[in-house]
Amino acid sequence: MTLPFEDTLVGYPSGETENSTTVLHCERLPDGRLAVLLERSCVHPVDAGWPDQGADRAVLRVAGAELPVLDCVVGATDGATLHLGREIPVGKGTEGWAFVVVHLLAGDAVIAEGDQAEAVVDPGHRRRISSGHTGCHLASLALNRALADRWKKDTRPDGLGHPDFDGVAIDVSLIGENGSTDTYRLGKSLRRKGFVTDGFVDGLAAVEAQVNASLAEWMATGASVRIDRDGDRLTDRRYWGLELPGHTVRIPCGGTHPSSLSELGSARVELSTADVDGTTVLTMATFVG
Template sequence: MTLVSFPSGATSGSGRVIAVIDDPSGAVVVTDSTPFHPVDHTWPDQPGDTGHLKVDGEDVEIADAVMAARGADGVFAVGAEIPVKRGVDGWEWFVGHRLATPARLETGAVVELAVDASRRAALSRGHTACHLASLALDAALAELWRKDAPTDPLGHPDFEGMANQTSRIRPDGAVDTYRLGKSLRRSGFDPAALASSLAEREAAIDAKLREWVGSAAVSRVVTDGPSITDRRRWECELPEGFVSFACGGTHVDSLDAFAEITVRLDLTDPALLVMTTSVVPGS
């Protein structure tokens, strides 16, 4: 099992090589510890870290960080080839580092690992902004529900939780898609009212995000343990109250990391709301 230090914000560390897996996209080096955040194979919202490893004076580029798992038969599976969800009993779970170029690495070797810190910071801003935007979206759409619905951590109807189809974090931003289907309408949501007031909803989200950014609230990742499979949560102390929900990604430690967060709502397809979140980093 791989122990991870990225939840605390670490971008450098060392690890012992457990395995080197041949893969068509490049050799994957599995280590017993790492600062690298891997892309999740079941919910690939935040991309894996990139960076470098050093061994015996050789510097090797890491093109991606991925999940790796070993079944009872002792065979490793990597990324999307893993046939089970993370943490399933009977499997061992690791972080793999996909190399951009071939390198000679042996099991047991100790390597120094360095994450591209600038890219990590931009992805962390994008991920925190994504969560803030989703909470602001819930608040902006709250009056469009005609029935009681499950609520988000701030007590608004959980449009995000009920309608989100995909979420993709990118440096200093994110793109989320929401399905406005029959099940959502049966739950009491009014898509027609959303369509007729889209600009108003977008403005309300931006106003809420300005308020939250101005609060410079504390943001953090809390983890139940050091392994890649231990539960992690994002927490933030917003003016309206404390929020906490499961999240395996990386985040900023304060909302003063932002100068501005804005969103754009798109309903070109009336059955699919697309929210694009953009960040202007703080100074």
């Protein structure tokens, strides 16, 4: 079977949850699962470089059969070998490589190269995950705003012009249904960049209140949300856009999102800290709906 030489066409950035397509490649993996590549896919895959948003729940419909997608990940191929996730040996955009959406099916799934297939995503799960992802971005902007006066050195600004604490200090970000969990390390590296940690823990309740006040302010606008993209291929650059009154915010993002803040209903955060091997770690749990 011949592996594709072009990046997968993807429909999930525009909100697509169903699409008809052609099966380009099927390959049995060492663990027994079947890796399936489609010409076009609406199924959001897990990205190896920044796996904050998980895979969509989905099925492939082929010849009247419904085949559950057990997992969906980003892969890459040089035309000879398919590499999955963290096994990908090159960066996106490397000449001679195609980056592809890999649908992982049960080993006994009946599907073959050249078959016509329909990819179908669970719309309810997509909606809840998308809300969680927009809530995560919104909370990061609100946190940056609340911590803006804790910088004694210039640092890169976020989409609203505040010092980008989230971008500089983020350790792990996990998107869930109607929420997210982000952790930040307040260690020596961050202090060298100019962030003042003195009194941070004692003032945490005030920071949380400021973040939630910003969220309430922005949610009341019902601002529109969009995904801007340079093209329809998997590796084309994409951006989360938010139209707040007087401000347009753009954040690089490969995930899925609702079309407006009004779809979230409400948004709030809970902040907590812990000492991990002598370093203060901040956790921000975001809840929407």
